[in-house]
Amino acid sequence: MTIAEVAKRAKVSISTVSRTVHRSGPVDPVTAERVWRAIEELDYHPNTAAQSLVSGRSRMLGLVVSDITNPFFPELIHGFQDVAFHHGYDVLVNSTNYDNSRTALCVRRMIDRKVDGVAIMTSELDRSLTDQLSSRKVPLVFLDVGKVGKGVSNIKVDYAQGIAQAVDHLRALNHTRIAFIGGPSSLKSARLRRDAFLNCLRERGVEAHPDLIEEGNHKIDGGLIAITRLLQRHHPPTAVLASNDLTAIGALRGTRQAGLRVPQDLSVVGFDDIDMAQFTEPPLTTVRLLRSELASLSCNALFQSIRGEMEGAEFPMGTHLIVRESTAKAAGRLVPLAATATESLGSEI
Amino acid sequence: MTIAEVAKRAKVSISTVSRTVHRSGPVDPVTAERVWRAIEELDYHPNTAAQSLVSGRSRMLGLVVSDITNPFFPELIHGFQDVAFHHGYDVLVNSTNYDNSRTALCVRRMIDRKVDGVAIMTSELDRSLTDQLSSRKVPLVFLDVGKVGKGVSNIKVDYAQGIAQAVDHLRALNHTRIAFIGGPSSLKSARLRRDAFLNCLRERGVEAHPDLIEEGNHKIDGGLIAITRLLQRHHPPTAVLASNDLTAIGALRGTRQAGLRVPQDLSVVGFDDIDMAQFTEPPLTTVRLLRSELASLSCNALFQSIRGEMEGAEFPMGTHLIVRESTAKAAGRLVPLAATATESLGSEI
DNA sequence: CCGACCAAAGGAAGCGGTTCCAACATCTCA
DNA sequence: TGAGATGTTGGAACCGCTTCCTTTGGTCGG
Numbered sequence: 001m002t003i004a005e006v007a008k009r010a011k012v013s014i015s016t017v018s019r020t021v022h023r024s025g026p027v028d029p030v031t032a033e034r035v036w037r038a039i040e041e042l043d044y045h046p047n048t049a050a051q052s053l054v055s056g057r058s059r060m061l062g063l064v065v066s067d068i069t070n071p072f073f074p075e076l077i078h079g080f081q082d083v084a085f086h087h088g089y090d091v092l093v094n095s096t097n098y099d100n101s102r103t104a105l106c107v108r109r110m111i112d113r114k115v116d117g118v119a120i121m122t123s124e125l126d127r128s129l130t131d132q133l134s135s136r137k138v139p140l141v142f143l144d145v146g147k148v149g150k151g152v153s154n155i156k157v158d159y160a161q162g163i164a165q166a167v168d169h170l171r172a173l174n175h176t177r178i179a180f181i182g183g184p185s186s187l188k189s190a191r192l193r194r195d196a197f198l199n200c201l202r203e204r205g206v207e208a209h210p211d212l213i214e215e216g217n218h219k220i221d222g223g224l225i226a227i228t229r230l231l232q233r234h235h236p237p238t239a240v241l242a243s244n245d246l247t248a249i250g251a252l253r254g255t256r257q258a259g260l261r262v263p264q265d266l267s268v269v270g271f272d273d274i275d276m277a278q279f280t281e282p283p284l285t286t287v288r289l290l291r292s293e294l295a296s297l298s299c300n301a302l303f304q305s306i307r308g309e310m311e312g313a314e315f316p317m318g319t320h321l322i323v324r325e326s327t328a329k330a331a332g333r334l335v336p337l338a339a340t341a342t343e344s345l346g347s348e349i
Numbered sequence: 350m351t352i353a354e355v356a357k358r359a360k361v362s363i364s365t366v367s368r369t370v371h372r373s374g375p376v377d378p379v380t381a382e383r384v385w386r387a388i389e390e391l392d393y394h395p396n397t398a399a400q401s402l403v404s405g406r407s408r409m410l411g412l413v414v415s416d417i418t419n420p421f422f423p424e425l426i427h428g429f430q431d432v433a434f435h436h437g438y439d440v441l442v443n444s445t446n447y448d449n450s451r452t453a454l455c456v457r458r459m460i461d462r463k464v465d466g467v468a469i470m471t472s473e474l475d476r477s478l479t480d481q482l483s484s485r486k487v488p489l490v491f492l493d494v495g496k497v498g499k500g501v502s503n504i505k506v507d508y509a510q511g512i513a514q515a516v517d518h519l520r521a522l523n524h525t526r527i528a529f530i531g532g533p534s535s536l537k538s539a540r541l542r543r544d545a546f547l548n549c550l551r552e553r554g555v556e557a558h559p560d561l562i563e564e565g566n567h568k569i570d571g572g573l574i575a576i577t578r579l580l581q582r583h584h585p586p587t588a589v590l591a592s593n594d595l596t597a598i599g600a601l602r603g604t605r606q607a608g609l610r611v612p613q614d615l616s617v618v619g620f621d622d623i624d625m626a627q628f629t630e631p632p633l634t635t636v637r638l639l640r641s642e643l644a645s646l647s648c649n650a651l652f653q654s655i656r657g658e659m660e661g662a663e664f665p666m667g668t669h670l671i672v673r674e675s676t677a678k679a680a681g682r683l684v685p686l687a688a689t690a691t692e693s694l695g696s697e698i
Numbered sequence: 699c700c701g702a703c704c705a706a707a708g709g710a711a712g713c714g715g716t717t718c719c720a721a722c723a724t725c726t727c728a
Numbered sequence: 729t730g731a732g733a734t735g736t737t738g739g740a741a742c743c744g745c746t747t748c749c750t751t752t753g754g755t756c757g758g
Contacts, residue, residue, distance in 0.1 A: 050714035052398035068423045220628045279569045399744035
């Protein structure tokens, strides 16, 4: 089924067929009607490879994520694809497993495929790679990393906003020993979240106690291990803020394994607000980072770049606290302690 | 960067470049060396659209899933992409939201893109659509639905195996009132699971009590609602088998909301064994349907068809029970009942 | 010494479209 | 009535690559 066969059947030239299909030039309505009928009868669909070859574009978008297995990303992909699909675009998805070289390879292959743009929703990229990618002429959109430039945009998430809300929420509940379970420090987004937490405390005149900062892996098991260590501290925390919801879920489980109850004995706050968060036991108080917004923001940024409506820009994105049931008033004392009672709780969080 | 520029730099013809790149014809080693150097220096990558146009194939695979938001699928996609990636293939993923017409559209678009094969891992397809798709010349692999034919394969999951193990496990724990929360009955895989359960009971000489069969939606909220209804029955179940893990997680939560404990008051068994299952509270006893196996089975089936090594075949896939902590010996009586004590528990499950 | 054979390399025809440009018919207005 | 404007249509180049076929030049055997 080629355009030539349609042309023959409609008794016109292939140029005319092309013109009527794309409405890209004058065609007599009567002729057009004949062409459409031929197309219908033959069930003709243009060969996208040919179109791609001649036009240099493919009506495909690339989407690179760190870990498709983390529920955050499927929800993001879902939204991204929806937007793309409605524009008649297909999406080439790749999950890199936090592997920088794989990211480079993925993007390279996508570019070879002449994708019209690629969204790189991983934040473990090193600068040299982002620069290298930016130098290609393909519209790009990064998440948090990435220097805005010609055709390259960046979604800038305001982690501080939601984290401040979380910290204030916890402090209002009389929590003074608030721990933090971060993500892998190799991850830019994880560092940003941790730093936002640290800064937030500092702004409020308290210093984070190093004992109360743990590093997880942004997965459930990491959260479980981290909370276990935290609860074994001489002065365990009364509340914990996790770098993402998976980590928080691990913390929930670890707390229960330690024989403690959430939120009576320990308050837990997550980050992301994945769908699952409302169904944990207890439902998770968490900072919402709206995937659907992230998805449409990034996808639309790409489309704007593609249409040449924009040179590349920075898109701010807010976060805010969703209070559910995993946080409550701090208990007087988490576990009976043999330790001295002379410590100054107020200043070590 | 085109093949012509490489040819010019290496002072050979484009035919020679093509031949050395694909090792598809005799090239003098000395010449080849020159060509490779030119390729390197120019950082040449072939235009895949052009290759696709001339060869009629794209080195892309299509993967259609029902709901990327269900953790079952990301894990499947992950495995599928891994296999594809190592063969130098890219994957076009699409989530259809259980929408039949969208599935049709997706596959249509994939075929337009000349994908070399497509895996349709949704099971809500109606027969007319599968037949229509099968009639195209693209290798296809279905999950459960799908009639094997020239170039079309089918993964046949043996649901009965795992479900029988689950039922026997529960019966060994003295459970006689075993409920079942199914998926939407419009879903073939959901029907298969429910039927496997019903048959299993029948084989063991017991008849399922209609009161103990509920329909969920394969999501958490559906499981929660279903278990709530189940627990309000005159004779509530002492154990429940869910059609997938998400449903089981909902059941876990619903049970706790009802003030009951798992597994002391109610045993819960899931299906799929998603990663999350080992981290629920309590860890979920569930029937494992290995995504990685499903992924490699389907991806490899496609490759075999592509290479013409196979005409289309049926691939069997087993399931088996993973016992964790959400199941335990049946309690004598779930809740004090005012009801008659004359019912014959043995025959109504 | 010459024809046959063979390896290596180049030329050119497509793959299926888009698009620029020329050709042609009609129509308008001086 | 004829020149130019306008509206439709067809022809052909080109996108970048693969592949078939031809050419070239050297080697070998008779």
